[in-house]
Amino acid sequence: MKKEVLLGDEAVALAAVQAGLTAGYSYPGTPASEIMEYLIKLSEGGRKFVAKWCVNEKVACEEALGVSFAGKRALVSFKHVGLNVAADPFINSAITGANGGLVVVVADDPGMHSSQDEQDSRYYADFARVLCLEPANHQEAYDMTREAFDLSERFGLPVMVRLVTRLAHSRSSVLVREPRQPNQGLNYGRPEDWTLLPANAQRRFRILLERQKDLKEYAEGSPFNQLFINDQNKKLGVVVSGLGYNYFKEAAIDLAVEPSSLKISTYPFPENKLRQLIEQVEEILVIEEGYPFIERLIRGVVGITGKKIRGKMDGSLPSSGELTPDAVAKALGLDEKKGLKIENFKLAGRPPQLCVGCPHADTFKALNEALKDFPHSNVFSDIGCYTLGALPPYKAISTCVCMGASVSMAKGGAEAGIFPSIAVIGDSTFAHSGITPLLDAVYSNSDMTVIILDNGTVAMTGGQPSFGTGAPLDRLIEGLGVDKNHLRVIIPLPKNHELNVKIIREELAYHGLSVIIARRECIQILGEKKRS
Amino acid sequence: MEYDIILAGVGGQGILSIAFVIDQAALEAGLFFKQAEVHGMSQRGGAVQSHLRLADSAIYSDLIPRGKADMILSVEPLETLRYFEYLKPDGAVVSSRTPYVNIPDYPPLDDIFREIRKAPVNVLIDSEKLAKEAGSLRAQNMVMLGAASIFLPLKEEHLKKYIGVLFEKRGAQVVQTNLKAFDLGRQAAFQKD
Ligand code: SF4
Numbered sequence: 001m002k003k004e005v006l007l008g009d010e011a012v013a014l015a016a017v018q019a020g021l022t023a024g025y026s027y028p029g030t031p032a033s034e035i036m037e038y039l040i041k042l043s044e045g046g047r048k049f050v051a052k053w054c055v056n057e058k059v060a061c062e063e064a065l066g067v068s069f070a071g072k073r074a075l076v077s078f079k080h081v082g083l084n085v086a087a088d089p090f091i092n093s094a095i096t097g098a099n100g101g102l103v104v105v106v107a108d109d110p111g112m113h114s115s116q117d118e119q120d121s122r123y124y125a126d127f128a129r130v131l132c133l134e135p136a137n138h139q140e141a142y143d144m145t146r147e148a149f150d151l152s153e154r155f156g157l158p159v160m161v162r163l164v165t166r167l168a169h170s171r172s173s174v175l176v177r178e179p180r181q182p183n184q185g186l187n188y189g190r191p192e193d194w195t196l197l198p199a200n201a202q203r204r205f206r207i208l209l210e211r212q213k214d215l216k217e218y219a220e221g222s223p224f225n226q227l228f229i230n231d232q233n234k235k236l237g238v239v240v241s242g243l244g245y246n247y248f249k250e251a252a253i254d255l256a257v258e259p260s261s262l263k264i265s266t267y268p269f270p271e272n273k274l275r276q277l278i279e280q281v282e283e284i285l286v287i288e289e290g291y292p293f294i295e296r297l298i299r300g301v302v303g304i305t306g307k308k309i310r311g312k313m314d315g316s317l318p319s320s321g322e323l324t325p326d327a328v329a330k331a332l333g334l335d336e337k338k339g340l341k342i343e344n345f346k347l348a349g350r351p352p353q354l355c356v357g358c359p360h361a362d363t364f365k366a367l368n369e370a371l372k373d374f375p376h377s378n379v380f381s382d383i384g385c386y387t388l389g390a391l392p393p394y395k396a397i398s399t400c401v402c403m404g405a406s407v408s409m410a411k412g413g414a415e416a417g418i419f420p421s422i423a424v425i426g427d428s429t430f431a432h433s434g435i436t437p438l439l440d441a442v443y444s445n446s447d448m449t450v451i452i453l454d455n456g457t458v459a460m461t462g463g464q465p466s467f468g469t470g471a472p473l474d475r476l477i478e479g480l481g482v483d484k485n486h487l488r489v490i491i492p493l494p495k496n497h498e499l500n501v502k503i504i505r506e507e508l509a510y511h512g513l514s515v516i517i518a519r520r521e522c523i524q525i526l527g528e529k530k531r532s
Numbered sequence: 533m534e535y536d537i538i539l540a541g542v543g544g545q546g547i548l549s550i551a552f553v554i555d556q557a558a559l560e561a562g563l564f565f566k567q568a569e570v571h572g573m574s575q576r577g578g579a580v581q582s583h584l585r586l587a588d589s590a591i592y593s594d595l596i597p598r599g600k601a602d603m604i605l606s607v608e609p610l611e612t613l614r615y616f617e618y619l620k621p622d623g624a625v626v627s628s629r630t631p632y633v634n635i636p637d638y639p640p641l642d643d644i645f646r647e648i649r650k651a652p653v654n655v656l657i658d659s660e661k662l663a664k665e666a667g668s669l670r671a672q673n674m675v676m677l678g679a680a681s682i683f684l685p686l687k688e689e690h691l692k693k694y695i696g697v698l699f700e701k702r703g704a705q706v707v708q709t710n711l712k713a714f715d716l717g718r719q720a721a722f723q724k725d
Pocket residue numbers: 353354355357358359360385455459460522523524525576
């Protein structure tokens with residue numbers, strides 16, 4: 001056994017490779033990006049497996065499913081909202097079942113450090129009726145990911161591993177075990193299992209339902225679900241999962257008597273162990289990262305007679321945002337520790353902002369200038385560095401909802417009467433989810449303008465490759481049927497400001513669909529290229 | 533032994549490089565460590581911080597509770613103040629005095645220094661000047677690591693070894709610059725007291 005210093009994300013990646021991975025797929029998204037970054041790095045070290053960025057999460061999930069169909073082990077990873085995009089193949093993969101081990105790693109972002117919501121992926125695992133493993137630390141991230149491949153093959157189902165930002169992006173040392181070989185040879189899935197015609201799907205769904213008792217039995221006996229009974233403390237019992245466990249253990253050092261506890265790391269959660277804990281104590285505190293998933297199940301509608309249940313739903317813990325050691329210590333009844341205070345001093349905030357010299361800044365300046373002639377316009381935008389265009393000094397955009405939504409919302413806005421209705425979207429986000437709504441707009445010859453910020457990369461997440469950039473992007477847009485005369489390319493540089501304003505103004509005034517590509521490379525990526 | 537450090541700065545100032553060197557030196561010394569980083573959106577010129585915990589036994593929480601940090605190590609003075617509530621009453625502040633002004637309402641520097649000096653142990657370092665002297669403005673993070681090293685429960689030679697490892701790929705010149713930056717920061721911190 002060897003010790004390695006790894007991010008939580010990297011521990012997952014290494015475990016997957018050592019579990020005998022044939023292929024890994026992903027789309028960049030904080031906090032999951034480093035899983036694929038590390039897989040790619042490992043694959044360059046001469047190991048034989050596929051590690052690829054994909055055009056979006058749905059595609060990534062389906063590619064992984066194809067690998068599983070062929071009898072080989074596959075990993076697909078993305079951030080929580082990526083699972084929304086991949087929900088279709090994910091849910092249906094529980095019906096087809098997995099042939100080779102199929103592990104879906106989802107990194108949730110409680111606190112929304114880099115996200116639009118803080119949805120809790122455990123609901124998705126429950127919804128799809130598959131196992132979900134939730135590590136609390138780096139070692140568990142490694143061990144559980146390895147175990148997840150075995151479980152997937154044992155039960156013939158995909159297995160979810162749920163991470164959160166704080167684990168994904170925290171670094172610590174991990175003991176790693178001997179690697180094993182990938183599955184050899186091709187071993188096709190059975191057509192009657194994988195062709196989800198109603199008759200097949202109905203049969204497969206019944207099999208999935210029957211399998212639930214096996215999953216429950218496994219979870220009940222799983223060494224990852226640890227029950228600790230302290231006969232010295234009949235008052236409080238703690239049900240805890242994920243990083244909540246670390247904060248609980250940290251605080252428990254300061255408690256006079258440690259409460260009994262059940263650490264839940266495998267779902268469906270172990271009902272018998274839970275009953276044993278509840279019998280012991282008067283009061284139950286549920287500590288979990290994300291939504292009150294466990295807490296709601298324990299409470300049910302009427303609660304448990306004679307027992308007090310505390311957690312996020314009664315305000316013992318904050319109902320939104322990330323857990324902190326301080327919030328958990330407080331919920332356990334410990335006094336708040338105080339640090340140094342600063343008084344009579346206004347701490348100015350420092351929000352993120354576009355880099356100095358960023359091409360988006362020049363595009364926003366030109367767009368704002370051009371818009372002065374159009375008092376009733378609206379700029380719908382999307383997800384990427386350019387979302388920072390919402391902040392001063394630009395204040396250039398008024399929406400950011402989900403990947404690709406700028407284009408579809410601009411079409412809806414135009415149809416509701418907004419003129420000019422404008423979409424601002426990055427090249428990678430466009431490839432991810434902007435192509436289909438643009439095709440929709442072509443079909444309707446919508447009265448709108450789409451501005452594609454082509455900086456040649458997925459900049460926000462660290463510069464992963466973009467699938468729709470440069471000349472192929474121009475051809476793609478033409479191929480969709482956009483009128484050549486209203487497909488314009490500008491180079492967003494200060495010296496081109498006047499010209500760019502003029503071009504944008506012309507296209508905004510045009511009644512019909514126009515696309516402007518603002519093309520200049522992200523300066524961070526340019527800088528990296530120069531350095532290496 | 534437990535030693536908790538809040539690393540602070542502005543996205544792009546290289547606090548993760550400081551963290552790398554400390555992590556590796558801790559590992560070399562046989563210590564446990566956990567280090568929570570910030571990736572993603574805030575790295576774009578926003579406030580960034582990293583919680584770095586060292587101990588001679590297993591560490592549970594990735595985050596440092598409030599009022600428990602032994603040190604705030606910051607590459608930017610305003611950012612130093614942002615995390616004051618994490619510092620123990622007798623914790624040490626090691627801060628750059630070189631402001632990174634990318635916001636319109638940046639407070640007067642003297643007010644910032646006045647607040648920083650309220651910490652019982654505080655070391656303010658002119659990281660810009662020392663980094664320039666070492667040969668590169670980018671080396672301010674290593675100046676600050678050098679200054680902090682007088683408090684850290686880690687060996688100077690281990691820290692220097694991993695500065696070498698960190699910058700190896702960029703060539704001998706860059707390694708030398710960063711080692712010099714470390715030395716200048718360390719000397720400046722000693723002269724303080
Ligand atoms: S990383 Fe690139 S795209 Fe993002 S703000 Fe900086 S220069 Fe602009």
